[in-house]
Amino acid sequence: MPLDVSRVSDEERLKQLGYQQTLSRSMSGRANFGVSFTIISILSGCMTLYGYGMNTGGPAVIMWGWLFVGLMTLFVGLSMAEVCSSYPTSAGLYFWAHRMAPSRTAAAWAWFTGWFNALGQIAVTAGVDFGAASFLNALLDLQFGFTATPGHTITLFGIILVLHGVLNTFGVRIVAFLNEVSIWWHILGVVVICGALVLVPDHHRSTGFVFGEFVNNTGFSSSTYVVLIGLLMAQYTFTGYDASAHMTEETIDASTAGPKGIVRSILVSLAAGFILLFGFRSCCLSGLDDGVFAGRA
Template identity: 30%
Template sequence: MMYEASTIEASTKEPHLVQKSRERGVLGIRSRDDALLAKMGYKSEFRREFSMLETIAFAFSIMGVCSAVSTTFFFPLQTAGHVGMVFGWLIPCFFVLCVAASLAELTSSMPTSAGLYYFSAKLAPPQYSALSSWITGWANVTGQIALVCSIDFTCAQMFVTAISVGTDGTVNLGPGSMYGILIALLLSHAIVCSAATQVIARLTLVYAFINVSTAIAAVVSLIVASGDNRVSAKDAFTLLENGTGWKNDVWAFFLSFTAPMWVLTGYDAAAHISEEVTGAARAAPVAILSGVLATEFLGFLIVIAASFASTSVTELRATELPLPMGQLFLNVLGKKGMLALWSILISVQWVNGVTQGVDASRVTFALARDRGLPGSRWWKQINRHTQTPVNAVWLVMSCSAIIGILVFSETALSSLAGATVVGLYTSYTIPIVLRLTSGRHKFVPGPFSLGRWSLPIGIIAVSWATFVSILLLFPLSQMPSAEEMNYAVVIVAAVFIFSSGSWVLSARRWFSGPLPNIDIDDSGNSTRNNHQLEMEKTSEQ
């Protein structure tokens, strides 16, 4: 009996011991994460609240597949019709996966919120390290802020679409009202993105499941509810209808790539939150690839369903609703069904804005920490209550509100999408090029490595990124008027002129790339040298 009692007592303690063991394991992983971060020159300033599952959910949620495909449906519809919907999505998927794989390898090696511009600094020749880091950092911040603005702009369009459908077309809000909704959305995101990391991690995990469920529901609804009104398989996959001002059908088809390229951005977010991730060297690259693959697969199902359900491309193009996908759902599901599904899509897009706001604020914080932005001493501050870069969050939202003035242009989405892709994919390309050239022999792989495939995959990634960065600067018309102009080139040029002028006139004298805020000596103690302190004072001034 004594033996049985002791056995029972031990068994009751066992779950507690298992939990303690797990906690020690997590603490051990976090300690290794912080040690790796310190080796890269940074002290840990965030709570590591993101698990691997939550990191995957974050990377997936930032692309908001169903809501993002719905808001960009205009591009394939206008450029190439059914062919644009299906193959305009499918073709870019392969090339984007190559870009994502290359970034995943870099992130696994150097998991820091500085991300891309840190990679560039470490892989570039010493004499060009600071310049490479400066260009990459500014390109990435530009793309990040443009993406925040474009997500909230499309969310505002979704609200306007819902109001129009709900009132049977009697209320059609104009650009002024849409800009007001955009400001309200940015304000809500500024508040939520300022919250503690744990809150954001849980929110994105929940919405990852909602995102997947909504995507599946949209696919089933479009296929089933369209019934016998579906177009033939031949038309759904092969019918090309050029609705642009370009005479060349192939070039018009290329412009349909705008939709997937805008959707498939921001997956570098897993790199920018890596200082908040447990086991970042493994979790972050897995999250990048998982998020991209899941988005590509679900997005492909959605566009196939939409192509089958689109009985008249001409009618959808002529809709008075801001978003043609809203018209398609209305045609297929009716008013109540459309509004029910559309409401969920709005919430998904809103959370998409939260995740992108977090991403943009983290890279802004990181660049400010390295003295790469005007007023860096303000934007690098961490709030002592939430341990998040609240000042950087509000800077991002304020800049997005300024760019949001483009809502008064007829080509607002084209301009914002172009600026987003050009900015982000330029920042993706530079470190990949350096990984293949000057940094090839000094690159130290992390747990995730492409091995011998890094060279061919990297070449494909760079070639594709260069192609789409040029492509998305073009308007949808061969002879555009002022209203039809793609203003992405204006945004990109403005940032390029400002950042280049800053470099030539000032930054080249004091910006040296990633600036360590911790030094580890042989005994494991942190030290700060006088030269570094002097550089910090000079750059802040």
């Protein structure tokens, strides 16, 4: 049964759960939110798979799919936030599975949950860092002639992975600071990008086009299947919000800050991502549009 956490300190709560405080508890609630918000990362998630989304459903699936997936993710996040408020531990999901599963199978549930979560974290880190390497290689190619080849991209990918490892080695304070910077980077980035898309193009798409234009350049005849795979753009982006739970042992007032971090990261990402995608689809990007809509089935 969940314990009453309203009148106990963070350290006392951990003692109730069976172990001593060992990590440095210096992360604020805003920084905790920033961890999940950064991992969701609407700028990297939406932009990395934007071309994919344009070919698997186009504007209609991008816009409505973002709202649908975001709402479903919010339901999951609300459930996770409730559990996190009772079990604010760095172990996160696999600790919850152990405590909430029947005692006879608790260890098995915790083992599978922990390993699936670990594999997911590895895959997400690899995916995000590879996307960063691809964009960086393109920038270096344009600015300094560092050709965008597979070998160069993999080299940059390895450097970024090592850099992440080094940064995390120096403690939670650096990570917390970077995540707080990331909050404003994402919000200001959306404002700057959408502002440029509103002011610079001479023509803009109609609302009917943005929310109603369906594109199928997949080769599959089933529209239902195309819509389902088109949702992957939003599903790929809405991941990692459980990070707020994993950081609770390092967060002040963890039993409330952790749950709030989970829910707020989803809500803010849902709103900001919708504005970003609407801005992209409402402007006329002739180079991309011509390539996509010329192949429309």
